[in-house]
Amino acid sequence: EVEMVREKIGCRNMDAFVISSGEKKVARTCIEAVITRAAMAFDMEGEVRKALPDGTTKYMRPIAGAERMYPETDVPPVFIEPDRIKRLKSELPETFDDKILRYEKYGLGKDEAEQIVYGGKDELFEPLVKKHDPKAIARILLHVLPEIERKGHDIKNLAGRIDEVLEGLEKGMFSKDGIDKIMECWAGKPDASLEEIIKECGIEAMNKEDLRKEIKSILKEHTSIVAEKGEDAISPLMGIAMKKMKGKADGSLIYQILKEEVMRIVQEKSREYKK
Structure with missing residues (x-):
């Protein structure tokens, strides 16, 4: 019978139909409610639904809108002093x-x-x-x-x-x-x-004098690097010095003294060469 009705009114595969039977006024009201609910599927509004035992839900009522909100009539208004508002604002935590x-x-x-x-x-x-x-x-x-x-x-x-x-x-x-x-x-x-x-x-701080002695010792051990690279020896020697003295002196101070000592050696070699 359902298929006959679907065929008679031209329902397609995804279409549905509703039959409302009763007095004309009641039947019309029923159909109008169905149309309204169907339209809501395309423009959903908030609604309250009831959870059912089988895991599905059932429509109960629309969620109340702004028109349902009103001041509590049983509680008198409370006037908040401006000074209190100012004080509370000053006590708010830093964002x-x-x-x-x-x-x-x-x-x-x-x-x-x-x-x-x-x-x-x-x-x-x-x-x-x-x-x-x-x-x-x-x-x-x-x-x-x-x-x-x-x-x-x-x-x-x-x-x-x-x-x-x-x-x-x-x-x-x-x-x-x-x-x-x-x-x-x-x-x-x-x-x-x-x-x-x-x-x-083992990282007690070294004073400047001891640091210079240590750097001179490193240069003595690696004279070939200075002889080969000249001023450019500072970079590889810095790595050696930092590995040996890291934590005992700041890198900037190590670099400063190392540069001074390398430049001193380079200048001495230059003077010897000119002679």
């Missing part, structure tokens, strides 16, 4: 965006600032930046500690050592190139003092 901008003013790059803030490292950064170089702090938080953790070390106790490490750096107990090694050594010996860790790592 992430504002904090990132503030960190950029410390000299950090935007990426560094975002990593600290979004990574939840700002709680460590804030007290440290009042005393130490922001970029040194950022390097430890974003690079040194993660690298130590990647090597399999427990870094839980290292966060509390950052202040002490930076104080040691500022006192000249070691160079900034030694921070990585000190932090890694400390991860393995959390109960040791900074002095003990420095000794353990």
